[in-house]
Amino acid sequence: MSLSARRVLAEFVACGITHIVWLPDSEAGQMYRDIVDTPQLTLVPVAREGESIAIAAGLLVGGAKPIVQIQSTGFYESGDSTRGLAIDLGLPILLMLDYRGWKEDGPLTDSAAYFLEPTLDTWGIPHYLIVDDCEVDRISVAYREAQERGGPVAVLIGVEYE
Amino acid sequence: MFPSIEAIRAIAAARTDQVVVTTMTSIFEWDAVVGDDRRHLPLIGCMSKASSVALGVALARPDVEVLCLDGDGSLLMNLGSLATIAQAAPKNLVHFVFENRVYNITGGQRRCRAPARSTSLVSPAPSGSPEPTPLARWMNFRVCCRRSSPPAVLSSSVCASKRPGHSRRSSMAG
Numbered sequence: 001m002s003l004s005a006r007r008v009l010a011e012f013v014a015c016g017i018t019h020i021v022w023l024p025d026s027e028a029g030q031m032y033r034d035i036v037d038t039p040q041l042t043l044v045p046v047a048r049e050g051e052s053i054a055i056a057a058g059l060l061v062g063g064a065k066p067i068v069q070i071q072s073t074g075f076y077e078s079g080d081s082t083r084g085l086a087i088d089l090g091l092p093i094l095l096m097l098d099y100r101g102w103k104e105d106g107p108l109t110d111s112a113a114y115f116l117e118p119t120l121d122t123w124g125i126p127h128y129l130i131v132d133d134c135e136v137d138r139i140s141v142a143y144r145e146a147q148e149r150g151g152p153v154a155v156l157i158g159v160e161y162e
Numbered sequence: 163m164f165p166s167i168e169a170i171r172a173i174a175a176a177r178t179d180q181v182v183v184t185t186m187t188s189i190f191e192w193d194a195v196v197g198d199d200r201r202h203l204p205l206i207g208c209m210s211k212a213s214s215v216a217l218g219v220a221l222a223r224p225d226v227e228v229l230c231l232d233g234d235g236s237l238l239m240n241l242g243s244l245a246t247i248a249q250a251a252p253k254n255l256v257h258f259v260f261e262n263r264v265y266n267i268t269g270g271q272r273r274c275r276a277p278a279r280s281t282s283l284v285s286p287a288p289s290g291s292p293e294p295t296p297l298a299r300w301m302n303f304r305v306c307c308r309r310s311s312p313p314a315v316l317s318s319s320v321c322a323s324k325r326p327g328h329s330r331r332s333s334m335a336g
């Protein structure tokens with residue numbers, strides 16, 4: 001399994017993404033320099049993940065095409081704005097969620113991991129798992145699905161970016 | 163000090179084509195003063211996030227001025243957004259904070275506050291020039307108005323957003 005930050009960012013660009021609203025974590029921390037070096041993408045750092053959905057909502061209202069890049073723990077922190085904005089207003093926000101504690105084999109032991117997919121399912125948020133470069137086209141699939149369904153769709157990143 | 167509805171009237175009178183983001187009490191007061199308004203974005207379903215939504219709109223549309231009419235209770239729930247806004251430094255966002263020190267929409271219960279008013283953006287001094295608190299200075303906010311500001315000063319804050327080179331971030335207490 002190998003996931004390149006540059007490959008993921010290229011997929012964002014192909015989707016027409018304009019802004020990445022983010023808070024770094026151990027999985028995505030290496031992506032920072034590559035984001036800054038991608039002129040098509042504007043980085044919007046947040047102080048806490050709970051702001052990220054709301055900022056993305058404002059960007060959408062203004063006509064931009066944002067994604068949110070945070071850890072699964074930050075998604076839990078963002079619960080009220082995911083509910084009150086992304087879901088209730090039907091905002092097509094792509095959530096790039098770093099899947100802390102994900103394992104290919106064996107049971108998930110980190111609550112940040114084993115609550116994630118059941119939570120997304122409960123909230124009716126479709127989700128896709130990515131752990132390798134050959135799966136990166138799922139980002140475009142998820143992005144299109146968000147536009148078509150009029151609501152958030154999540155891409156779960158199971159490994160650290162390279 | 164004057165009622166927040168007077169502040170709303172002053173802001174509405176000075177406002178031209180700015181997008182207005184409201185939350186909680188300011189939603190209803192803006193509706194009462196302005197009525198139907200296609201450039202009004204009321205944030206009903208998610209208390210505390212008006213400043214974040216306003217930032218998003220301001221970043222997406224740097225050609226559009228954005229006025230955020232926030233409450234002190236709401237802002238206190240999303241205080242980190244001040245640092246996020248300071249980092250992004252949008253030149254087209256004016257952030258008004260109505261500081262009534264209570265949760266008005268649930269019946270006027272007092273909000274949390276430190277004895278030294280360290281959670282306020284402005285000093286309690288009743289006269290003289292605006293005095294940012296350490297919090298406002300830390301967040302690099304320029305305070306344009308304060309609790310005793312007459313409506314004319316609020317109007318000038320709205321107009322100030324049109325002046326090149328002016329710091330477009332401000333606060334007030336109503």
